[in-house]
Amino acid sequence: MASYSVAVDIGASSGRLIMGNLENGLLKLREIHRFENEIIQKDNHFCWDVDLLFQEIIIGLKKCMKMRIQPVSIGIDTWAVDFVLLDDKNHRITEAVSYRDPRTDGMMEEVFKLIPKEELYLETGIQFQKFNTIYQLYSLKKNHPEILDKASSFLMIPDYLNFLLSGRKTNEYTNASSTQLVNAFTKEWDNILLDTLGIKKSIFQSIQRPKSVIGTLRDELVAELGFDMKVILPATHDTASAVISVPEQDDSIYISSGTWSLMGVENRFPICVPKALEYNFTNEGGIDYRFRFLKNIMGLWIIQEVKRNYEDEYTFADLVRLAKEAKDFSAIVNVNDDRFLKPDNMIEEIRNYCIETEQSIPSTPGEVAKCVYDSLADSYFQTVKEIEEIFEKTFSKINVIGGGCQNEMLNQQIAEVTGKEVVAGPIEATAIGNVVAQLMAIGEIADLNEARSIINKSFEVKRYISTQGSRN
Numbered sequence: 001m002a003s004y005s006v007a008v009d010i011g012a013s014s015g016r017l018i019m020g021n022l023e024n025g026l027l028k029l030r031e032i033h034r035f036e037n038e039i040i041q042k043d044n045h046f047c048w049d050v051d052l053l054f055q056e057i058i059i060g061l062k063k064c065m066k067m068r069i070q071p072v073s074i075g076i077d078t079w080a081v082d083f084v085l086l087d088d089k090n091h092r093i094t095e096a097v098s099y100r101d102p103r104t105d106g107m108m109e110e111v112f113k114l115i116p117k118e119e120l121y122l123e124t125g126i127q128f129q130k131f132n133t134i135y136q137l138y139s140l141k142k143n144h145p146e147i148l149d150k151a152s153s154f155l156m157i158p159d160y161l162n163f164l165l166s167g168r169k170t171n172e173y174t175n176a177s178s179t180q181l182v183n184a185f186t187k188e189w190d191n192i193l194l195d196t197l198g199i200k201k202s203i204f205q206s207i208q209r210p211k212s213v214i215g216t217l218r219d220e221l222v223a224e225l226g227f228d229m230k231v232i233l234p235a236t237h238d239t240a241s242a243v244i245s246v247p248e249q250d251d252s253i254y255i256s257s258g259t260w261s262l263m264g265v266e267n268r269f270p271i272c273v274p275k276a277l278e279y280n281f282t283n284e285g286g287i288d289y290r291f292r293f294l295k296n297i298m299g300l301w302i303i304q305e306v307k308r309n310y311e312d313e314y315t316f317a318d319l320v321r322l323a324k325e326a327k328d329f330s331a332i333v334n335v336n337d338d339r340f341l342k343p344d345n346m347i348e349e350i351r352n353y354c355i356e357t358e359q360s361i362p363s364t365p366g367e368v369a370k371c372v373y374d375s376l377a378d379s380y381f382q383t384v385k386e387i388e389e390i391f392e393k394t395f396s397k398i399n400v401i402g403g404g405c406q407n408e409m410l411n412q413q414i415a416e417v418t419g420k421e422v423v424a425g426p427i428e429a430t431a432i433g434n435v436v437a438q439l440m441a442i443g444e445i446a447d448l449n450e451a452r453s454i455i456n457k458s459f460e461v462k463r464y465i466s467t468q469g470s471r472n
């Protein structure tokens with residue numbers, strides 16, 4: 001009898017429930033439910049609609065019922081850094097404010113007055129993104145201390161959704177590491193750091209590792225669904241789950257390509273050398289206490305916003321085709337400039353950048369899309385050079401995983417600018433990593449090596465080779 005595990009993967013643009021099971025040594029996936037995940041305005045902040053997200057999970061589980069399939073387990077992964085706070089009656093007392101909200105403007109600099117940047121990096125190994133949880137909490141402490149005073153529990157987004165499912169409150173390690181409040185060496189909350197910031201330690205849960213079975217569904221959910229299931233912690237940071245699925249780990253760099261492009265390598269220990277700080281690389285926690293040495297690149301968020309600015313008149317495939325047709329247009333923006341984090345109008349922001357840097361100004365949808373994709377490829381090229389400088393070695397391959405691996409033009413562009421073989425796929429790398437963590441937890445898969453071997457055999461990849469060698 002097959003054991004079906006349900007992966008709930010909620011990225012910054014879309015969510016999906018994907019059921020996985022082993023059949024003749026291969027991993028079989030079946031998409032159960034897919035939904036949009038959009039930022040909304042609430043209480044004058046940019047927020048995620050966590051109540052709607054939880055409803056979508058229940059809708060997906062009810063679809064399993066209709067399929068007469070009773071999954072044995074569920075695991076939830078989402079984007080990083082964001083959280084909610086509960087009071088002593090376990091009532092949610094904050095909105096799930098998005099990392100794109102301006103409430104953290106200037107907070108990083110405020111924290112550096114208490115803890116030097118270099119020291120913070122040596123302790124945590126985490127990249128400096130102005131929206132890290134540490135700066136979100138510090139913003140609350142400075143601007144709404146009454147909320148922190150009332151708080152009893154800190155739960156990151158997957159933790160909160162797990163709480164709604166099971167009643168159990170945990171903080172999972174891979175996602176906790178993204179807060180910049182976890183010590184990279186002890187892998188626990190950094191109590192000295194929390195004391196220095198004046199943030200009470202009691203709101204944090206004990207850190208649990210991926211593959212932990214934290215409980216089962218709340219009684220009322222069992223009654224509503226007609227079945228129970230184990231609630232398991234995958235690597236609840238979506239990128240940590242995605243990295244599990246990178247098909248060819250040896251001698252390769254990955255790009256987890258979704259709303260963000262997370263570009264890096266898997267490592268056994270944190271790298272906090274001055275060059276890593278200078279280039280703003282991070283050491284986020286991975287499964288089995290591995291490390292994700294990577295850099296956040298603004299990613300396909302930019303083309304998502306361009307698509308929205310054109311009122312969704314074009315599909316992503318349309319925008320790729322139009323970019324190809326605009327082959328004579330050329331302009332490059334620094335995709336990692338904070339101005340692209342949440343501009344009012346992305347197309348105008350791109351045009352203004354090109355005006356300010358005295359470049360050709362994109363006017364057609366094809367020219368705008370080509371500028372975005374060329375700029376992403378340029379950022380990937382720069383990041384490869386930084387990674388190879390830090391590791392003092394040359395990598396031969398780049399694995400592109402996630403929704404962005406469907407962009408064949410960009411995959412070829414990456415091969416051309418870097419001169420490396422690009423291995424594209426699997427698209428649902430995050431959900432696959434989520435499922436195999438659950439299957440390891442229930443003993444269907446022995447360990448990470450076996451998981452990766454099964455993944456490699458189960459999913460096709462596409463290869464792209466440079467036609468002209470790399471840029472120097």
Ligand SMILES: Nc1ncnc2c1ncn2[C@@H]1O[C@H](COP(=O)(O)OP(=O)(O)O)[C@@H](O)[C@H]1O
Pocket residue numbers: 010011012013014015257258259260300301303304316317320402403404405406407408
């Ligand atoms: N057919 C396609 N052609 C080109 N790009 C695509 C295609 N389908 C999806 N994408 C890209 O994949 C991105 C979504 O990737 P995904 O991994 O689902 O994101 P997230 O997990 O952040 O929600 C879209 O923003 C889009 O740019």
Ligand SMILES: C[C@H](O)[C@H](O)[C@@H](O)C(=O)COP(=O)(O)O
Pocket residue numbers: 010011012013078079080081099237238239257258259260261262296
């Ligand atoms: C804000 C974080 O850096 C972001 O969540 C990133 O870590 C991430 O996981 C993005 O995943 P997507 O699937 O939303 O691109």
Ligand SMILES: [Mg+2]
Pocket residue numbers: 010011012238258259402430
């Ligand atoms: Mg994703």
